[in-house]
Amino acid sequence: MTSASAHVGQTLPEVATVVRSVIASRLPxxxxxxxxxxxxxxxxxxxxxxxxGVPLLGGGDTAVEFRMDPxxxxxxICDLRVAPSRRGRxxxxxxxxxxxxxxxxxxxxxxxxxxxxxxxAFWRALGYEPVDSPAxxxxxxxxxxxxxGRNGG
Ligand SMILES: CC(C)(COP(=O)(O)OP(=O)(O)OC[C@H]1O[C@@H](n2cnc3c(N)ncnc32)[C@H](O)[C@@H]1OP(=O)(O)O)[C@@H](O)C(=O)NCCC(=O)NCCS
Numbered sequence: 341m342t343s344a345s346a347h348v349g350q351t352l353p354e355v356a357t358v359v360r361s362v363i364a365s366r367l368p369x370x371x372x373x374x375x376x377x378x379x380x381x382x383x384x385x386x387x388x389x390x391x392x393g394v395p396l397l398g399g400g401d402t403a404v405e406f407r408m409d410p411x412x413x414x415x416x417i418c419d420l421r422v423a424p425s426r427r428g429r430x431x432x433x434x435x436x437x438x439x440x441x442x443x444x445x446x447x448x449x450x451x452x453x454x455x456x457x458x459x460x461a462f463w464r465a466l467g468y469e470p471v472d473s474p475a476x477x478x479x480x481x482x483x484x485x486x487x488x489g490r491n492g493g
Contacts, residue, residue, distance in 0.1 A: 349410070352378050355385050355446060362442045367391065367434050384409040386418075389438070391431075402426055404435045408448060415443040415482075417453040436466050444482045452479040 356378040363376070377388045390403040405419040417439055422432045436451075443451055452471065455463050455478055468478040 350385075350446065352380065352385070355387065355408070358445050359387055359389065359438075359442050362438050362445065363389065363391075366438050366441065367431075381407070383411070387442070389435075391435075402431060402435070404439060406439050406443075406451075408443070408446060413447065413449045415439060415446075415448045415451045417451060420453075432462060433466055440480070440482045444484060448482065450479055450481050452477050454478075 356376060359376055359378065375388075375390045379386045379388075385408045386405070387408070388403070388405045390401055401421070402423045403419070403421055404417065407416045407418055408414075409416075417436070420432065420435050420439075422435070440451055443449075451468075453463070453468070454474075454476055455468075460478070463478050466480070468480045471477050471479040
């Protein structure tokens with residue numbers, strides 16, 4: 341049986357508010373130059389966050405893009421990248437945590453992605469493991485945000 345997803349019925353502004361609040365708590369210093377776009381795309385919410393204030397997912401920026409289908413209790417990370425000059429400082433991990441925390445608060449219970457070639461070790465370090473389907477996908481169950489004692493609400 342498919343469990344009901346709490347983000348059914350949420351609006352674009354509501355999703356954007358949750359994502360902004362999660363970024364403010366997880367990546368406060370990124371907020372100055374960042375851009376967050378939330379769009380409807382074939383019934384799903386498509387969230388695009390750029391943390392460098394440069395064109396979203398253009399070359400060399402630090403950004404994450406994820407998709408939530410209200411019919412599904414699952415979030416897909418479409419893209420996640422850290423500018424080459426900023427890698428190795430935990431920013432990629434924090435970007436993934438932004439998605440996981442926002443996903444949980446919006447009612448999703450797992451995050452999946454197709455790792456780009458050579459990034460499996462990065463995703464494994466973050467707790468993502470191969471899942472049965474689709475082929476080559478990795479996934480992780482999301483839990484309440486326990487940072488600072490919060491419970492994700
Ligand atoms: C993969 C990528 C996002 C990592 O970003 P980052 O900010 O350097 O990663 P972090 O510093 O947060 O690293 C988090 C953990 O992953 C590990 N890790 C990061 N990159 C790794 C790599 N290439 N291989 C193995 N482990 C890696 C780190 O050692 C760290 O583990 P630890 O906390 O246990 O020490 C970045 O290299 C990147 O943008 N690559 C190009 C785009 C890309 O391939 N994106 C993936 C889309 S699926």
